[in-house]
Amino acid sequence: MLLGTDEVNGEYQLDMxxxxxxxxxxxxxxxxxxxDLVQNYNxxxxxxxxxxxxxxxxxxxxxxxxxxxxxxxxxxxNHIDLQEKAGIFIYDGHQGGVGYAExxxxxxxxxxxxxLKAIKGCPCTDGCPSCIQSPKCxxxxxxxxxxxxxxxxxxxxxxxxxVPPKPTPKKNPTVVKKHDKPVDTGAALKRVKRQLRKDTLxxxxxxxxxxxxPKKAASLEEQKILDRIKEIEELQRQHEAKKKLKSDNS
Numbered sequence: 001m002l003l004g005t006d007e008v009n010g011e012y013q014l015d016m017x018x019x020x021x022x023x024x025x026x027x028x029x030x031x032x033x034x035x036d037l038v039q040n041y042n043x044x045x046x047x048x049x050x051x052x053x054x055x056x057x058x059x060x061x062x063x064x065x066x067x068x069x070x071x072x073x074x075x076x077x078n079h080i081d082l083q084e085k086a087g088i089f090i091y092d093g094h095q096g097g098v099g100y101a102e103x104x105x106x107x108x109x110x111x112x113x114x115x116l117k118a119i120k121g122c123p124c125t126d127g128c129p130s131c132i133q134s135p136k137c138x139x140x141x142x143x144x145x146x147x148x149x150x151x152x153x154x155x156x157x158x159x160x161x162x163v164p165p166k167p168t169p170k171k172n173p174t175v176v177k178k179h180d181k182p183v184d185t186g187a188a189l190k191r192v193k194r195q196l197r198k199d200t201l202x203x204x205x206x207x208x209x210x211x212x213x214p215k216k217a218a219s220l221e222e223q224k225i226l227d228r229i230k231e232i233e234e235l236q237r238q239h240e241a242k243k244k245l246k247s248d249n250s
Contacts, residue, residue, distance in 0.1 A: 057072070
């Protein structure tokens with residue numbers, strides 16, 4: 001990752017010994033009907049349970065004396081130890097466990113209610129760091145599906161079914177067609193010439209006395225304007241000559 005940005009510069013496989021953590025966890029199982037329910041709305045079930053996992057961990061400090069770094073999580077749509085069912089695992093991030101997962105399981109209904117409120121109450125559209133994104137996600141916060149998470153939690157907590165909003169179709173950018181018209185260079189040069197003369201006339205004239213004095217040389221700024229006017233007049237003469245030549249040839 002580039003320093004000072006969130007841009008990933010590259011990913012490389014490292015040949016390192018496996019890291020094991022023997023700890024304690026609780027888990028949530030999801031029967032196949034949860035997958036069907038989410039897919040009926042064309043949402044991402046894996047993204048939904050992944051979002052729930054992130055928010056569960058984030059709200060742990062609100063109900064338990066724990067930091068979000070004290071617990072970890074894993075979500076999968078088919079786990080071998082759950083007879084290929086989907087599941088979310090929340091585990092203690094310390095060797096042997098220190099009781100966070102156990103306390104979380106004792107308050108699971110309350111924890112899930114707060115999780116639903118955190119996700120549903122966030123004003124974002126598709127998920128953000130305030131609700132379902134995690135700063136320590138090993139999968140770069142992919143996949144995540146905010147509305148799938150709300151559908152699953154409503155069903156899990158026995159609430160009335162949640163109907164996600166229909167996606168707003170993206171409007172195609174309006175393309176303004178430009179008509180190919182010949183550019184009138186002569187008129188443009190005249191406008192610039194008039195504007196330069198106006199700018200020169202706008203400068204205040206200060207009368208010091210009525211005595212006739214030798215004419216002072218033009219200031220550097222005035223000389224630049226005069227030189228520019230001469231350039232424009234020369235360009236205009238060249239343009240008029242080209243037009244006349246073109247007219248004579250036709």
